[in-house]
Amino acid sequence: MSKIFVDACFGKETPYTPVWMMRQAGRYLPEYMKVRAEAGNFLNLCHDPKKACEVTLQPVDIVGVDAAILFSDILVIPDEMGMDLEFIKGEGPKFNDPIKDESELERLIGGDEAASKLTYVYETIKLIKEQLAEDKALIGFTGAPWTLATYMIEGQGTKTYNICKKMMYSNPELLHKILAKVTEVVKLYMEKQIEAGIDVVQIFDSWAAAIEPSKYDEFSWKYMVEIADYLKAKYPHIPIIMFPKGIPSFLDSVYGNFDVFGVDWSTPMTLAKEKLGDRYVLQGNMEPCRLYSKEATTTSVEEIQNIMGTSRHIFNLGHGILPDVPVENAKHFVSECQRVSRKS
């Protein structure tokens, strides 16, 4: 059975434009909060295939999206490379042992040994595939090496990225060694996700905008392209979505062997279409805060539809849904996307 979402990723004709939402398995859903409470904490939920499967499937059933996205966190990768990860309530993720020098990097587990430790992720994927409707796609994902490295170096979220950037300008060799080691694990991790059954890959570069434009290729994009090339050589039938958040000023230079470009809300869809629409299917990009108002949601969905037409597009938010959005507004978004784009 063909999946409309996968077809859309490859630019094939579909009966309507499919839609999913970043963070669709998240805190705005009471059903998610219930399972999370049972798990005790966020990391436990990532480690528990049965519960992670359950929250992955919830938005498909409740909100009506066309694809499920694996419930997990990008930081399970450095966690299994041997770093000491904690999620502190109200503060977010924290590594108690950020990488400061080469010897600390060398102590980390790399390559297949690290990727093989993420068994709970592959287990989760298998469980999801048993239960997900055949016409729905399952998206697997990873953080881009740069985004992962920022946490590994800073130890936590940061406003200024000053520790990473001091390394970028004063000791770029060490930063490249960190990025290369992470890239190696990510390649194998995504390969194992594909082998476990995901239908689509998304690479999130959430902190793309932290790098000045002239340095983006060197410190992030080239590693993302290396991962895409590796996967495409082995699995050309698996679409790859690249999502570097917040880089509207140099869309001319983000080329590579992938299928879909994720457009964040700071990038006008007209600009993305002009620069990238011929090469890639575009995904996005409603400003997530519009979900606070059904009227503002409909206006935006119609505007995006007018720009993109009925092909080479996947509807999504331009960033993650926020926890205080009413569920009925999320449903409204999904049904409006399907309504305005339906061909007959």
Place this chain on the structure above:
Amino acid sequence: MSKIFVDACFGKETPYTPVWMMRQAGRYLPEYMKVRAEAGNFLNLCHDPKKACEVTLQPVDIVGVDAAILFSDILVIPDEMGMDLEFIKGEGPKFNDPIKDESELERLIGGDEAASKLTYVYETIKLIKEQLAEDKALIGFTGAPWTLATYMIEGQGTKTYNICKKMMYSNPELLHKILAKVTEVVKLYMEKQIEAGIDVVQIFDSWAAAIEPSKYDEFSWKYMVEIADYLKAKYPHIPIIMFPKGIPSFLDSVYGNFDVFGVDWSTPMTLAKEKLGDRYVLQGNMEPCRLYSKEATTTSVEEIQNIMGTSRHIFNLGHGILPDVPVENAKHFVSECQRVSRKS
């Protein structure tokens, strides 16, 4: 005596391209830290004309910049409108009574009454002008109404701006009333700064990038233009610098009656020159983290110089200098800017 900085703002020929740094009177300077410690806290320092004057002048003497910028904070405006401002150590500014509805807005002091309460700022300006070398310019400043409003509505710094944006999409009328009231105070505040002696106005829209591109004009830019129009009608000899941070995707639409456009580091200088260089003198835009390395600083200064040539440009960082930058690297930046651009 003509001031090279003011001449440069108007696009006149100057012997070299002048330079200043955002946050140049700040924590990276031990001399600043000493005065701040004497003041007790940050807000006391803003309220003390003698001390504020002293830290304003420090970077001119120590680092060699071509313009001083008034030491103050954008949040003194809502503070004097009657909001309860606190600076909490390690957390940043906080209003204990964020605006939730129209009655709370109406209770705030507006117009000339609020602007007249900022006497310590005008006093500081007069003191600075007595002591600043005649060939150096003094920049006065304000936050843009949108940036001020985000703090007044959220109560503090925010990652998501979800409270403001809920208002933007669900109750835009209230948001416009807040913005209009703040705009009225800012106009008169900047007029009084000019009457007290500043040579140049800069309007900081630090949170410009929090608004989706299609809404930026409506909720921020038009209020900034209203302020610029008001000041230009009365004081055409005072240059105005607009600094909306992080809007590279719609530089085509930020026109108005001002002189200099401040380019942040996420916007390539080539793009800014292409879109705005004919209309405005451009200021910027070295990535501030390059200050961690003298070599990375020189490379960037030379690149910017190659793009901008020796006219219609003011050197600056693309955002504020960070507290852990060595003073000697800041001096190196300033002297490199002056070196590479000197005409004879």
